[in-house]
Amino acid sequence: MQPLTETEVRASLINCSAEEAAQLNLPSWFHDAPWDDLDYLGWIDPKAERRAYIIADGGLVGIRLRVPHQPAAARRTTMCALCLTTRPGGGVSLMAAPRAGDAAARLNTIGTYVCNDLACSLYIRGMRSPGRGIPARETIDVRGSVLRLRANLAAFLSRVVGEEVTTARGT
Numbered sequence: 001m002q003p004l005t006e007t008e009v010r011a012s013l014i015n016c017s018a019e020e021a022a023q024l025n026l027p028s029w030f031h032d033a034p035w036d037d038l039d040y041l042g043w044i045d046p047k048a049e050r051r052a053y054i055i056a057d058g059g060l061v062g063i064r065l066r067v068p069h070q071p072a073a074a075r076r077t078t079m080c081a082l083c084l085t086t087r088p089g090g091g092v093s094l095m096a097a098p099r100a101g102d103a104a105a106r107l108n109t110i111g112t113y114v115c116n117d118l119a120c121s122l123y124i125r126g127m128r129s130p131g132r133g134i135p136a137r138e139t140i141d142v143r144g145s146v147l148r149l150r151a152n153l154a155a156f157l158s159r160v161v162g163e164e165v166t167t168a169r170g171t
């Protein structure tokens with residue numbers, strides 16, 4: 001994805017107030033982010049572990065999500081709805097994104113299962129391991145996985161925004 005500035009990240013958020021966007025904390029690795037290997041910028045607020053953020057490539061749409069108190073049952077194996085990586089031990093959580101719009105709209109949320117560390121891009125590229133006990137990956141190639149991740153993210157963001165969102169250059 002194209003590198004983003006801190007100002008662009010804060011300005012991209014469409015489902016929280018400007019004040020909340022101004023208060024978010026960027027990840028420690030923000031200035032070293034592996035942009036070339038990311039399909040979206042995702043992180044947990046380092047000072048507020050119940051808050052997560054996803055910033056899409058291209059249209060600069062960003063959302064804030066709520067992280068559940070309890071991770072998914074630790075023994076269960078769950079699939080991320082964005083990258084379709086299957087992860088054991090609570091590695092995937094059901095996060096909830098307030099709908100875009102005014103404060104009233106934001107009382108409604110859209111949920112999705114997503115990798116706890118929001119590192120989907122690294123899993124599909126084999127740059128991070130999803131954990132022990134996982135069978136060999138399906139045979140789709142990385143390019144296919146990237147397109148699928150971007151499509152799944154666009155579909156999720158479209159539900160949050162309430163209109164169609166495209167997230168990638170040329171897709």
Ligand SMILES: [Zn+2]
Nearest residue numbers: 080083115120
């Ligand atoms: Zn994922």
